[in-house]
Amino acid sequence: MVNESTRLSAQDWARAALKAMADGGLAAVAVEPLARTLGVTKGSFYAHYRSRDELIAAALAEWVRSHGDDGLVEFTAIADPARRLRELLVTVVHAARPLAPSVHLSLLGDRNDPRVRDAVGQVNQARLRVLTSTYRELGLPPDRAASRARVAYAAILGLSQLAQTDPAAPRSDVLADEAVAVFLSP
Structure with a gap:
């Protein structure tokens, strides 16, 4: 679990979204559960992304890049x-x-x-x-x-x-x- 004082990057969120996608497709990408998994508040998410759709786009781009x-x-x-x-x-x-x-x-x-x-x-x-x-x-x-x-x-x-x-x-x-x-x- 990440300490609240630890700053997550946009890429950390994208990777967590990819893990959620692996487990359950796009439906598994939800901000609150990801924040809990990462050990942070939703505020950390909104520091990097405006919306869930933006996170999904970033996660898919990361997957395309890495695979x-x-x-x-x-x-x-x-x-x-x-x-x-x-x-x-x-x-x-x-x-x-x-x-x-x-x-x-x-x-x-x-x-x-x-x-x-x-x-x-x-x-x-x-x-x-x-x-x-x-x-x-x-x-x-x-x-x-x-x-x-x-x-x-x-x-x-x-x-x-x-x-x-x-x-x-x-x-x-x-x-x-x-x-x-x-x-x-x-």
Whole structure:
């Protein structure tokens, strides 16, 4: 719990909103419960944001930044495409922990909200660009690289969904080895 004398930043509020979104979508973003969680009064919120909508916009922008192009920089810096794909798959599979909430999957329940649709679209496109370009570098023709990227990405999202609902999911290192074997095959 944050001490009342501790000054929270706008980013602290946005991150708390993202955690709430992961747990319950946009409906879970409410100022008073977030203030209680952060151990501050609502006044702290109003020092940074004029409204809940403004906080949601900031939280979604933070998620796009951290899970879109900027969040993929460490992978795009890997010159060897096979190693890049392996690192991507292993990282994603290890991140899909049993019963762990996911901002991405929770936002799908709010997919008709234009802000959510735009944010999810940006993250999806960034991830698909990296996967497609990686498969192109591995020698697949453009259409096949794009198709393989979509299938790999669908599997990644599926593993995340299964991890949220299946406490008996196989160990992540086993799943990572399987994912690499499937998605690095010609």
